[in-house]
Amino acid sequence: MALHKEPKVITDKDEMRKWSRTMRSQGKIIALVPTMGYLHQGHLSLVKEAHKHAHVIALSIYVNPSQFSPNEDLSTYPSDFHGDIQKLMSFPSAVDVVFHPYNLYDYGNGSKENFDDGVVSCIENSGLGHETWVRVQKLEKGLCGLSRPVFFRGVATIVTKLFNIVEPDVAVFGKKDYQQWRVIQRMVRDLDFSIKVIGSEVVRDSDGLAMSSRNVHLSPEEREKALSINKSLLKAKSAAEDGQVDCEKLRNLVIQCIAEAGGKIDYAEIVDQESLEKVETIKNPVVFCIAALFGKVRLIDNMEIKL
Amino acid sequence: MALHKEPKVITDKDEMRKWSRTMRSQGKIIALVPTMGYLHQGHLSLVKEAHKHAHVIALSIYVNPSQFSPNEDLSTYPSDFHGDIQKLMSFPSAVDVVFHPYNLYDYGNGSKENFDDGVVSCIENSGLGHETWVRVQKLEKGLCGLSRPVFFRGVATIVTKLFNIVEPDVAVFGKKDYQQWRVIQRMVRDLDFSIKVIGSEVVRDSDGLAMSSRNVHLSPEEREKALSINKSLLKAKSAAEDGQVDCEKLRNLVIQCIAEAGGKIDYAEIVDQESLEKVETIKNPVVFCIAALFGKVRLIDNMEIKL
Numbered sequence: 001m002a003l004h005k006e007p008k009v010i011t012d013k014d015e016m017r018k019w020s021r022t023m024r025s026q027g028k029i030i031a032l033v034p035t036m037g038y039l040h041q042g043h044l045s046l047v048k049e050a051h052k053h054a055h056v057i058a059l060s061i062y063v064n065p066s067q068f069s070p071n072e073d074l075s076t077y078p079s080d081f082h083g084d085i086q087k088l089m090s091f092p093s094a095v096d097v098v099f100h101p102y103n104l105y106d107y108g109n110g111s112k113e114n115f116d117d118g119v120v121s122c123i124e125n126s127g128l129g130h131e132t133w134v135r136v137q138k139l140e141k142g143l144c145g146l147s148r149p150v151f152f153r154g155v156a157t158i159v160t161k162l163f164n165i166v167e168p169d170v171a172v173f174g175k176k177d178y179q180q181w182r183v184i185q186r187m188v189r190d191l192d193f194s195i196k197v198i199g200s201e202v203v204r205d206s207d208g209l210a211m212s213s214r215n216v217h218l219s220p221e222e223r224e225k226a227l228s229i230n231k232s233l234l235k236a237k238s239a240a241e242d243g244q245v246d247c248e249k250l251r252n253l254v255i256q257c258i259a260e261a262g263g264k265i266d267y268a269e270i271v272d273q274e275s276l277e278k279v280e281t282i283k284n285p286v287v288f289c290i291a292a293l294f295g296k297v298r299l300i301d302n303m304e305i306k307l
Numbered sequence: 308m309a310l311h312k313e314p315k316v317i318t319d320k321d322e323m324r325k326w327s328r329t330m331r332s333q334g335k336i337i338a339l340v341p342t343m344g345y346l347h348q349g350h351l352s353l354v355k356e357a358h359k360h361a362h363v364i365a366l367s368i369y370v371n372p373s374q375f376s377p378n379e380d381l382s383t384y385p386s387d388f389h390g391d392i393q394k395l396m397s398f399p400s401a402v403d404v405v406f407h408p409y410n411l412y413d414y415g416n417g418s419k420e421n422f423d424d425g426v427v428s429c430i431e432n433s434g435l436g437h438e439t440w441v442r443v444q445k446l447e448k449g450l451c452g453l454s455r456p457v458f459f460r461g462v463a464t465i466v467t468k469l470f471n472i473v474e475p476d477v478a479v480f481g482k483k484d485y486q487q488w489r490v491i492q493r494m495v496r497d498l499d500f501s502i503k504v505i506g507s508e509v510v511r512d513s514d515g516l517a518m519s520s521r522n523v524h525l526s527p528e529e530r531e532k533a534l535s536i537n538k539s540l541l542k543a544k545s546a547a548e549d550g551q552v553d554c555e556k557l558r559n560l561v562i563q564c565i566a567e568a569g570g571k572i573d574y575a576e577i578v579d580q581e582s583l584e585k586v587e588t589i590k591n592p593v594v595f596c597i598a599a600l601f602g603k604v605r606l607i608d609n610m611e612i613k614l
Binding site: 106 | 324442464501
């Protein structure tokens with residue numbers, strides 16, 4: 001079953017950087033595929049995309065505590081490092097290095113008072129050595145930022161750290177996490193990282209459900225209900241293409257469909273593809289973004305609409 | 308008078324990065340000396356220090372608008388690029404490249420609403436394309452952070468940008484800006500920059516005044532009065548070495564001396580050298596930090612005290 005030899009696993013950040021610098025000195029273009037592990041076909045598609053832009057691929061597996069708030073699912077986030085390595089060996093596209101650090105934060109012994117604007121992640125909950133945060137002030141606010149106030153601060157910060165450790169030329173992110181992709185793009189522009197950020201298309205199971213490591217927590221019944229997300233997004237896209245450009249009407253269509261299936265909507269917004277600002281009438285390219293709970297599982301999905 | 312040939316002046320960030328990467332590929336260790344220009348002997352000492360750690364030196368000259376608030380002295384900050392180049396040629400230690408970008412921010416056309424926690428710099432005042440900020444949450448708050456709330460956010464962000472453009476191995480900062488030096492050190496640790504941050508000692512004129520580009524705005528009388536800063540710091544250090552470890556008493560000594568000379572104190576604090584937290588009794592190494600106004604000119608200075 002294994003198509004490739006085992007990828008090199010690096011756990012130490014200095015060793016990781018050394019590998020990258022050796023590759024660069026040999027004229028190789030380096031891609032980074034950041035993941036939190038529990039790999040699936042969606043991650044494979046990122047690796048496949050990375051191969052189009054680079055000679056060598058580093059895939060990182062690190063569940064980043066700073067993007068979870070203390071009441072979120074850090075402790076139950078699925079992981080299976082051994083299984084991940086097996087999958088990487090059987091993927092048609094190989095990765096050269098798996099960067100799998102044990103911890104990337106300095107926890108220190110500081111006091112836990114004085115949080116900036118009340119934003120607290122699992123990092124602050126465990127100690128306060130680390131105190132530097134990268135924030136993309138406007139893009140971090142809406143959509144997932146509303147119900148997950150620490151999320152994009154944690155993502156922008158850990159991606160900055162990974163960029164500084166791996167020093168890639170290219171980084172590939174899934175467009176399933178659409179807002180995350182836009183946040184990283186903006187951060188790269190604003191902070192002058194010399195890195196090309198690639199957005200890779202959403203990958204779906206044959207039933208249409210967007211692939212996610214969290215899908216494993218869905219019961220068969222919940223999964224069936226969750227199909228309403230993609231189905232309703234397809235309906236909305238089709239309606240828009242048939243001339244319905246009123247976002248209020250398109251949102252109601254989707255909200256009703258997901259609610260009828262038993263999903264609890266967190267948000268269902270039609271936003272500009274770049275600014276992620278809400279749109280009332282579709283004129284420019286938009287993306288319809290959804291977050292909804294099925295049982296205890298929060299799923300996100302989206303669909304780009306360009307008329 | 309000129310000892311060296313003119314340094315290479317680079318204004319484009321891609322060209323700057325290309326130069327650095329060429330140097331690195333030749334095995335050269337690269338130092339960055341970030342400045343806002345209007346160079347003096349203090350800057351020379353940074354260049355001299357840089358030579359101890361690196362083969363090639365890039366000195367940046369860029370007055371960073373994002374570290375000024377709209378009511379501060381961005382528009383009157385002194386500059387003399389031609390004079391700076393002349394000085395660099397006559398310095399005993401040469402620099403290889405002067406990085407002198409015209410602008411490093413994307414201004415965009417965004418709305419000016421929704422500032423995060425009311426912090427507004429000259430960047431936001433001119434447009435809102437740029438929206439990514441690096442913040443060192445605890446160290447940025449005290450001392451100069453109190454009266455200059457945008458300052459360290461702007462410094463951490465521009466230094467991140469310069470690090471990503473110049474990609475140095477070493478960066479040299481003056482310990483005259485003590486808090487800035489500590490903020491950058493912490494940022495480099497927390498964000499995993501592969502850069503050694505060097506703090507270079509305060510350089511003083513023969514009369515004891517710490518060198519600063521802003522000194523040019525002092526009238527001869529104001530300058531005379533401003534000498535009270537260094538004089539009183541020396542007195543406090545001497546008193547501490549003679550056994551006076553009560554910070555309240557040491558602070559009063561300095562505050563009185565500067566006030567009598569006609570200076571208006573912004574702050575006079577004795578803080579831990581690493582955490583910059585206020586100290587009541589000197590046990591561990593501390594630094595006595597002062598900011599005071601003489602006329603319209605705000606001066607900062609400090610003295611490390613280790614018993």
